[in-house]
Amino acid sequence: MLGRLKPWQRVLFLVLGILIGLWSAIPIAWMLITSLKPQEAIRTSDLVFSFTPTLENYRNLFFGGNRAGSFLVNSLLVSIISTFIALALGSLAGYGMAHWRSRHKKDVSFWILSTRMAPIAAVIVPLFVMFRIAGLVNTIPGLILACLTFNLPFAIWLMNAFFHQVPRSIEEAALVDGCSKMRAFWNVALPVTRPGLITTAVLCLVFAWNDYAFASSLGGPQTSTLPMAAGALVTQSGIDWGLLCALGIVIALPMLIAGLAVRRHLVTGLSLGAVTGE
Amino acid sequence: MSSAVATQETVAPAVEEQDKPPKEPRGFNTFEFALMAPTLALLALLSLVPFFTLIAMSFSDVRTLGRIRLEFTGLENWVDVFTNPAFWASWGRSLIYFTSIIVLEMVLGFAFAVVLNNLIRGRSLLLSVVLLPMFLAPVMVGLLARFLLDSTIGLYAKMLAGVGFDTDVFANPSTAMPAVILIDVWEWTPLVALIMLAGLTSVPPSTLEAAAVDGAGFFRSLFNIVIPQMKAVILVALLVRSMDAIRYFDVITATTNGGPADATKIIPIRLYEMAFRFNNQIGQAAVVGLTMLVFSIALANVFLRFFGDREVARAHVAGGDH
Numbered sequence: 001m002l003g004r005l006k007p008w009q010r011v012l013f014l015v016l017g018i019l020i021g022l023w024s025a026i027p028i029a030w031m032l033i034t035s036l037k038p039q040e041a042i043r044t045s046d047l048v049f050s051f052t053p054t055l056e057n058y059r060n061l062f063f064g065g066n067r068a069g070s071f072l073v074n075s076l077l078v079s080i081i082s083t084f085i086a087l088a089l090g091s092l093a094g095y096g097m098a099h100w101r102s103r104h105k106k107d108v109s110f111w112i113l114s115t116r117m118a119p120i121a122a123v124i125v126p127l128f129v130m131f132r133i134a135g136l137v138n139t140i141p142g143l144i145l146a147c148l149t150f151n152l153p154f155a156i157w158l159m160n161a162f163f164h165q166v167p168r169s170i171e172e173a174a175l176v177d178g179c180s181k182m183r184a185f186w187n188v189a190l191p192v193t194r195p196g197l198i199t200t201a202v203l204c205l206v207f208a209w210n211d212y213a214f215a216s217s218l219g220g221p222q223t224s225t226l227p228m229a230a231g232a233l234v235t236q237s238g239i240d241w242g243l244l245c246a247l248g249i250v251i252a253l254p255m256l257i258a259g260l261a262v263r264r265h266l267v268t269g270l271s272l273g274a275v276t277g278e
Numbered sequence: 279m280s281s282a283v284a285t286q287e288t289v290a291p292a293v294e295e296q297d298k299p300p301k302e303p304r305g306f307n308t309f310e311f312a313l314m315a316p317t318l319a320l321l322a323l324l325s326l327v328p329f330f331t332l333i334a335m336s337f338s339d340v341r342t343l344g345r346i347r348l349e350f351t352g353l354e355n356w357v358d359v360f361t362n363p364a365f366w367a368s369w370g371r372s373l374i375y376f377t378s379i380i381v382l383e384m385v386l387g388f389a390f391a392v393v394l395n396n397l398i399r400g401r402s403l404l405l406s407v408v409l410l411p412m413f414l415a416p417v418m419v420g421l422l423a424r425f426l427l428d429s430t431i432g433l434y435a436k437m438l439a440g441v442g443f444d445t446d447v448f449a450n451p452s453t454a455m456p457a458v459i460l461i462d463v464w465e466w467t468p469l470v471a472l473i474m475l476a477g478l479t480s481v482p483p484s485t486l487e488a489a490a491v492d493g494a495g496f497f498r499s500l501f502n503i504v505i506p507q508m509k510a511v512i513l514v515a516l517l518v519r520s521m522d523a524i525r526y527f528d529v530i531t532a533t534t535n536g537g538p539a540d541a542t543k544i545i546p547i548r549l550y551e552m553a554f555r556f557n558n559q560i561g562q563a564a565v566v567g568l569t570m571l572v573f574s575i576a577l578a579n580v581f582l583r584f585f586g587d588r589e590v591a592r593a594h595v596a597g598g599d600h
Binding site for chain 2: 005009010013014016017020021023024025026027028030031034042043044045047089090092093095096097099100101102106108109110111112113114115117118119120121122123124125126127128129130132133145148149152153156181182185206209210211212213216217226227230231233234239241244245248251252255256258259260263266267270271272273274275276
């Protein structure tokens with residue numbers, strides 16, 4: 001960019017690049033290092049850099065008095081099921097919307113988008129009352145529905161954007177060949193948007209997996225997810241930082257991997273389809 | 279990563295569709311709408327029903343002990359909320375919080391993107407590292423920040439103490455707000471950088487080379503050529519971050535929870551406190567929720583005007599370029 005760089009400019013950008021990398025990486029690296037430290041190396045006011053790595057914190061997390069295993073199961077259930085529903089319904093509706101012609105299309109778009117943008121705090125309050133009446137507080141189906149309040153509009157909106165990128169000529173050729181509309185969707189458009197489908201799935205999974213606000217106000221002891229467990233580790237009597245860092249890694253690692261796997265399409269997903277990255 | 283601004287420019291050209299709009303069936307009695315109907319029905323349950331419940335709650339006294347009951351009280355909640363100076367103070371703090379995180383993230387995100395875009399080697403690896411924070415759970419980011427800034431054992435607290443800044447940042451009203459702002463900036467600047475980078479890489483190199491031949495320096499090219507071409511992308515970043523800035527409050531819940539002395543009590547934190555800590559105020563919380571909804575509905579409107587209806591947006595971008 002900006003023409004050819006002079007040698008000193010190259011060095012400058014390299015140094016700045018390294019600084020930016022460190023700014024992002026140090027907190028995460030420190031969390032990883034701490035999670036592998038023995039307790040004595042954490043509970044000291046000196047910064048310990050040399051120690052024998054141990055999995056003690058992870059063992060405490062899953063096999064000690066902390067039932068991280070059951071929290072993990074809850075997290076998996078809620079995020080995977082809600083992602084699956086959002087994706088299935090979202091791609092049907094997203095496809096329909098990409099082809100639908102109506103005077104009311106703008107209103108429907110606006111409704112979907114403003115549902116996705118609605119502040120979490122403002123959604124929790126009526127949801128809490130509705131869930132109390134329906135008996136959904138502290139249940140897994142309740143949390144799945146809560147995640148769908150943001151992931152369903154997100155999936156519709158994003159799949160709609162991805163279906164818009166499918167060249168019309170491909171589908172029209174299929175229809176001319178006598179394909180039904182349903183088959184044009186299932187056998188032609190859907191396979192072409194596979195990267196979009198995967199990106200949408202990953203982002204829905206990340207949003208549901210990382211949710212804390214809904215889980216903490218609509219969930220309860222039986223439905224505690226991993227982020228809730230992290231919040232619960234903070235007690236009046238102090239925080240076991242080793243345990244917390246281990247839990248942080250358990251929460252972060254699958255999402256870091258999934259997120260980087262769809263890096264090429266992330267910008268489209270996270271800009272709600274307004275920017276394409278290729 | 280080569281890239282292009284705003285889908286509308288890269289998607290199937292508009293001409294194709296203009297040839298045959300009459301062929302498309304219109305309205306609700308169509309295959310296309312049938313595909314949407316089940317999803318929209320569920321969405322109505324998850325969005326319209328809560329919305330009308332919220333409105334009903336804002337005019338009621340909500341009893342949560344035992345069976346849920348709504349007793350109509352007219353405008354009482356509205357009057358109570360709007361005459362409460364603490365409500366306005368929270369909105370004031372929210373505006374400071376939103377403005378600070380958005381300005382910082384836009385400026386830093388742009389700078390990150392310029393640096394990344396000028397790297398000759400290692401750009402892809404560095405981008406992956408830079409993006410890491412935004413996949414973390416916000417509540418975990420808050421807790422991690424508490425760990426790093428812990429005044430006895432924190433890594434960053436020690437570095438700060440090393441340069442003479444020896445204080446418990448979350449306990450001090452004057453440092454708590456900057457701290458929660460910086461935590462959000464740490465987590466979400468990568469997203470802005472990613473969007474800006476997509477915009478930067480779409481500026482044609484030939485334009486820049488022509489400018490360089492004409493003797494334009496780095497900053498002149500940046501401000502006179504690059505930034506004007508990135509208007510659409512900058513707007514996207516701005517809207518996406520504004521939307522999330524009012525959506526999330528996990529970082530503050532995990533660090534200061536509104537304190538010390540209300541210094542970080544932005545509007546969603548106050549709402550949460552009204553609804554769940556003093557549970558006779560759910561009706562008032564509903565009023566606060568509606569004031570927040572006005573903000574996000576306005577954002578959705580702006581977003582839709584520029585990027586929503588692709589046919590319109592395409593024309594707009596094309597028109598704007600000339």
